Amino acid sequence: xxxxxxxxxxxxxxxxxxxxxxxxxxxxxxxxxxxxxxxxxxxxxxxxxxxxxxxxxxxxxxxxxxxxxxxxxxxxxxxxxxxxxxxxxxxxxxxxxxxxxxxxxxxxxxxxxxxxxxxxxxxxxxxxxxxxxxxxxxxxxxxxxxxxxxxxxxxxxxxxxxxxxxxxxxxxxxxxxxxxxxxxxxxxxxxxxxxxxxxxxxx
Amino acid sequence: xxxxxxxxxxxxxxxxxxxxxxxxxxxxxxxxxxxxxxxxxxxxxxxxxxxxxxxxxxxxxxxxxxxxxxxxxxxxxxxxxxxxxxxxxxxxxxxxxxxxxxxxxxxxxxxxxxxxxxxxxxxxxxxxxxxxxxxxxxxxxxxxxxxxxxxxxxxxxxxxxxxxxxxxxxxxxxxxxxxxxxxxxxxxxxxxxxxxxxxxxxxxxxxxxxxxxxxxxxxxxxxxxxxxxxxxxxxxxxxxxxxxxxxxxxxxxxxxxxxxxxxxxxxxxxxxxxxxxxxxxxxxxxxxxxxxxxxxxxxxxxxxxxxxxxxxxxxxxxxxxxxxxxxxxxxxxxxxxxxxxxxxxxxxxxxxxxxxxxxxxxxxxxxxxxxxxxxxxxxxxxxxxxxxxxxxxxxxxxxxxxxxxxxxxxxxxxxxxxxxxxxxxxxxxxxxxxxxxxxxxxxxxxxxxxxxxxxxxxxxxxxxxxxxxxxxxxxxxxxxxxxxxxxxxxxxxxxxxxxxxxxxxxxxxxxxxxxxxxxxxxxxxxxxxxxxxxxxxxxxxxxxxxxxxxxxxxxxxxxxxxxxxxxxxxxxxxxxxxx
Numbered sequence: 131x132x133x134x135x136x137x138x139x140x141x142x143x144x145x146x147x148x149x150x151x152x153x154x155x156x157x158x159x160x161x162x163x164x165x166x167x168x169x170x171x172x173x174x175x176x177x178x179x180x181x182x183x184x185x186x187x188x189x190x191x192x193x194x195x196x197x198x199x200x201x202x203x204x205x206x207x208x209x210x211x212x213x214x215x216x217x218x219x220x221x222x223x224x225x226x227x228x229x230x231x232x233x234x235x236x237x238x239x240x241x242x243x244x245x246x247x248x249x250x251x252x253x254x255x256x257x258x259x260x261x262x263x264x265x266x267x268x269x270x271x272x273x274x275x276x277x278x279x280x281x282x283x284x285x286x287x288x289x290x291x292x293x294x295x296x297x298x299x300x301x302x303x304x305x306x307x308x309x310x311x312x313x314x315x316x317x318x319x320x321x322x323x324x325x326x327x328x329x330x331x332x333x
Numbered sequence: 334x335x336x337x338x339x340x341x342x343x344x345x346x347x348x349x350x351x352x353x354x355x356x357x358x359x360x361x362x363x364x365x366x367x368x369x370x371x372x373x374x375x376x377x378x379x380x381x382x383x384x385x386x387x388x389x390x391x392x393x394x395x396x397x398x399x400x401x402x403x404x405x406x407x408x409x410x411x412x413x414x415x416x417x418x419x420x421x422x423x424x425x426x427x428x429x430x431x432x433x434x435x436x437x438x439x440x441x442x443x444x445x446x447x448x449x450x451x452x453x454x455x456x457x458x459x460x461x462x463x464x465x466x467x468x469x470x471x472x473x474x475x476x477x478x479x480x481x482x483x484x485x486x487x488x489x490x491x492x493x494x495x496x497x498x499x500x501x502x503x504x505x506x507x508x509x510x511x512x513x514x515x516x517x518x519x520x521x522x523x524x525x526x527x528x529x530x531x532x533x534x535x536x537x538x539x540x541x542x543x544x545x546x547x548x549x550x551x552x553x554x555x556x557x558x559x560x561x562x563x564x565x566x567x568x569x570x571x572x573x574x575x576x577x578x579x580x581x582x583x584x585x586x587x588x589x590x591x592x593x594x595x596x597x598x599x600x601x602x603x604x605x606x607x608x609x610x611x612x613x614x615x616x617x618x619x620x621x622x623x624x625x626x627x628x629x630x631x632x633x634x635x636x637x638x639x640x641x642x643x644x645x646x647x648x649x650x651x652x653x654x655x656x657x658x659x660x661x662x663x664x665x666x667x668x669x670x671x672x673x674x675x676x677x678x679x680x681x682x683x684x685x686x687x688x689x690x691x692x693x694x695x696x697x698x699x700x701x702x703x704x705x706x707x708x709x710x711x712x713x714x715x716x717x718x719x720x721x722x723x724x725x726x727x728x729x730x731x732x733x734x735x736x737x738x739x740x741x742x743x744x745x746x747x748x749x750x751x752x753x754x755x756x757x758x759x760x761x762x763x764x765x766x767x768x769x770x771x772x773x774x775x776x777x778x779x780x781x782x783x784x785x786x787x788x789x790x791x792x793x794x795x796x797x798x799x800x801x802x803x804x805x806x807x808x809x810x811x812x813x814x815x816x817x818x819x820x821x822x823x824x825x826x827x828x829x830x831x832x833x834x835x836x837x838x839x840x841x842x843x844x845x846x847x848x849x850x851x852x853x854x855x856x857x858x859x860x861x862x863x864x865x866x867x868x869x870x871x872x873x874x875x876x877x878x879x880x881x882x883x884x885x886x887x888x889x890x891x892x893x894x895x896x897x898x899x900x901x902x903x904x905x906x907x908x909x910x911x912x
Contacts, residue, residue, distance in 0.1 A: 157453040161529040168521055168559040175567035175597060179582070182593055189588070261580055264588050268580040272571070 162310050166317050173321050176273055180328055183265040192263040198270075199253075200330050206249040207326050210281075213242035214319045217312050224308055229295060236292055239315070243285040250278050273325055280318045287311045357764025357843050357860060369463065371455035373440050374862060376462050378762060380437025381755070383465055387429035388748075390473075392824055394422040399786070399820035402813050407803040415803035416484035417476075417505070423487030424472065424509065428516045431609045431743065433465050434751055436523045438612060439551045441762065443527060445855035446545045448536025448873065448891070450865040453529040461522035468515035475508040483509040486801060488598055491583035491591045495575055502577060510573045517566045524558040527551060536854070538873035538888075542633060545853060545877045549636040550615030553643040554608045560647060561601040561608075568597025592657055599650035607646040610710075610742060611639055613750030614681055617703055620757050621685050623851040624700035625692025628878040631684045638677030645674040655723050656730040664723045671721035675714065682711060697849075698772025702753035705780045709745025713738060716791065731801075734794025740787045744823075749779065752830070759834070760848045764860040765841030771833040778826030785819025852879055857891050867891040 184190060191197065217239040223231035254274075261271035291307050294300050365375055366382070398418050401409040410418065440458065444451055452458045475482040480499035483489065483506045494506050531552045535544065571582040572594060581587030583594045622629045629635060651659060651667035685707055694700065716738040720726050729735060752775070759767050789812035798809045805813070847856040854871055855862070871891040875884045 157529050157533045160533055161454060161457075161525050164525045164528050164559065165521070168525070168563055171560055171563035172567050175564045175600075179567070179571070179593055179597075183590065186590065187588060261574075261578070265581055265590070268571075268574070268582050272574070272580075272582075 156304060156306065158306050159309060176276065177324065177328060180269045180273060183269055187265055190266055192259040192267060195259055198330055202249060202253055203326065203330050206246050207322065209242050210246045210322055211319055213239045214316050216242065217315050221308060221312050224305060233292060233295060236288060240285055240288045243281055247278060247281055250274060270329065273329065277321055277325055284315050284318050287314065369459050371459050372864065373444050373452045373458060376458050377437045377441025379462055380433045380440060384430050384433035384437060387425050387469060389827065391422050391425035391430055394418050396820055396824050398422065399817040401803055403817040405805050405807045405810050412803045413481065413484060417482040419801055420483045420486050427487065428513060429469050431747060432520060435609060435612050438754055439527055442855065443530060443548055443551055445862060445866055446548050446853060447531065447534060447539055448854050448867060448871045449530060449534040450867060452526050453534060454526050457522050458526050461519045464515055464519035468512040471508055472512040475505040478503055478505060478508065480504055488602065489572065491572060491575065491594050492585060494572065495584055497576060507573065507576055510569050514566060514569050517562050520558050520562055524555040527555045528559065536871050536873055543873055543876050546618035546629060546632065546636055547612065547615030550611040550639050553639040554611040556643050557604045557608050557646060561604040564597050565601035568594050595654050595657055599653045603650040603653060604646040606742065607642055609747050611642060613747050614639065616750045616754045617685055617707060620699055620703040620753055621688045622878045622880055623849050624695045624697060625689045626880050627688055627692045628880050630687035632878060635681055635684045638680045641677040642674060645670060649674055652721060655726045668721055668723045672718065675718055678714060698769060698776055699753045699757035701773065701776040702749045702756060705776060706746045706749035706753060709741050709749065709783060713741035713745060729794050731799055732794035733790040733798050733800055736800045737787045737790030737794060744787065745783050760844030761855055761860050763838050764844055765837050766844045766848060767833050767837040767841060771829045775826060775829045775833065778822060782819050782823030782826050786816045786823055789816040852886055853877065857887065859892065
């Protein structure tokens with residue numbers, strides 16, 4: 131054995147840290163945040179693609195199409211953005227161990243998310259162009275579709291968390307599921323705000 | 334090997350196997366390597382072996398290509414087959430060999446080096462690994478679909494990649510895209526896991542500047558994965574939609590923008606080079622101090638330059654597109670950023686030279702591969718600076734000069750760095766020594782082979798021979814014959830390596846805990862390390878690479894106290910027999 135292994139007197143403060151690390155620490159939230167940061171780059175890439183197409187394309191809008199209606203999407207936006215506050219209150223109720231308050235506000239968030247998806251579907255049905263109609267059609271459906279997939283994922287996760295809130299002892303090992311779903315929901319929200327500005331507001 | 338046998342602890346002579354304390358050599362329970370194991374050491378070896386199998390496959394494709402190029406005419410394989418060969422060779426070597434190999438090393442070494450019992454997310458780790466054989470099979474399956482594999486090169490530029498001559502939905506190109514997308518998913522899982530592990534699970538006392546350089550480089554590389562890879566995923570999704578559903582993102586006929594794809598592709602795929610090469614820098618930084626018996630020169634500068642490379646690598650991608658109608662100001666900008674990245678890289682090279690300088694060198698196989706990798710990397714760096722200059726790059730664009738340059742990086746520095754790492758940590762992974770003579774033979778064949786195949790590509794490129802062609806003007810024949818012979822030699826060079834690994838793993842001499850007298854947490858535990866690595870989480874009190882100073886690295890014994898652990902293991906063994 132080289133001198134490396136020689137025992138010297140242990141530092142008591144360091145030892146208590148060592149003892150602490152014997153317990154399984156929860157790294158899931160940290161990992162989830164890292165994942166979300168990475169996921170945001172996909173959206174960022176799509177946004178950059180959209181900007182490049184929009185600023186360079188010779189005929190941007192499909193023939194005979196004047197531009198997107200902004201009223202219904204704006205309602206949708208308000209609903210989705212408000213749902214971020216609703217889910218925040220749901221989380222607060224959970225922290226105060228008010229389970230029914232949590233469930234009520236959680237369900238409200240789900241309803242608002244579903245309303246957003248419904249509004250998105252109605253908008254898609256009414257549009258005179260498809261995803262094959264030039265780069266405008268392609269990027270519009272790609273961006274709203276990819277974001278919509280995230281909203282759908284969020285609503286499904288919320289449903290799962292709602293179901294699990296009825297399990298006994300569900301929160302004994304922390305509230306990671308609820309916190310991560312909530313963070314994901316805020317993420318989806320922020321992405322939508324950028325997307326809305328790019329697609330609907332920027333003419 | 335007298336050292337090692339002296340170090341053998343008394344309890345290892347007891348025959349009763351203890352599941353916590355794996356025996357050296359090929360494990361009886363080798364089946365766990367084919368199972369969904371969540372042990373980072375098993376996953377690490379799974380990655381390494383899987384990647385090496387694909388390395389052999391990709392190398393075989395390269396040898397067929399060199400066989401084709403040994404004569405000027407296209408006579409060995411059909412031209413379309415040749416297109417498929419170079420596409421699959423590049424794709425396999427990057428996505429199936431270097432990335433999984435790198436993840437294997439990181440998986441095995443990072444938890445050991447930072448004093449953790451496993452990765453942060455063991456199950457995610459296993460899923461990320463098992464995706465590798467899955468997308469490997471998907472990629473390989475494209476050889477058997479009508480029309481054969483993708484023929485558009487490993488970068489899959491549209492509109493070539495959008496052609497789909499057979500008209501089938503499942504064609505070589507769409508399988509290629511699915512495989513690359515899955516590879517991205519696997520790499521992101523790995524990156525989230527590794528970054529979390531390094532951030533959150535370092536042993537007490539291990540501040541950022543007490544971390545081994547290898548961990549620093551892995552960390553820097555995985556940050557690139559997290560930032561860059563999603564851009565490639567975005568581009569791949571859009572290309573797949575173009576190919577399968579008829580959207581027009583990248584199809585110029587329908588108003589799409591093929592150059593945008595090139596941006597998406599290179600925004601990731603240039604930094605990907607640093608994802609590959611940074612951990613190899615880490616391997617060099619680990620190996621040179623051990624075999625030169627000197628501390629790593631300029632440790633702090635070396636590790637900070639890793640982060641600097643990470644940052645700079647994200648703003649150099651357009652140098653792949655100097656000939657893509659890129660505006661002049663952009664060329665200038667990316668020319669300077671590309672030249673700037675050679676500064677932190679050069680710092681590292683000087684630090685390694687200064688580490689080796691005046692040291693007591695032990696030229697083991699690992700050290701030989703390290704020095705060989707360093708010298709080829711230096712050569713690649715010089716041609717790299719030449720290529721960063723836009724006027725020169727446009728002159729040799731798409732010629733064999735470029736091919737020679739990046740093969741010096743990837744086959745020269747990276748593959749030799751991998752070999753160095755395998756030789757260096759083989760005793761730790763298996764508990765057995767490899768045969769030094771075979772290792773040196775392997776090094777000689779590899780080093781000669783690499784230079785023989787890739788050096789002639791530089792004059793060929795300067796003479797104007799384009800890459801990705803199955804036939805060429807007879808004036809290029811001389812250098813091509815030499816390159817082909819080098820290629821076959823490189824193929825042969827893997828044989829002593831495979832022989833060495835297999836026989837050493839089963840019947841090599843016992844290695845003991847620390848056969849190289851190296852300093853590092855991984856060398857403080859037994860070989861192979863026990864399940865969960867550390868009996869007691871080490872407490873780090875010194876910076877790494879304390880060669881020549883008598884400071885201890887840790888203040889406790891990660892194996893537990895000697896007498897106690899021997900006694901308790903015996904008791905455990907007896908208890909095991911009683912049960």
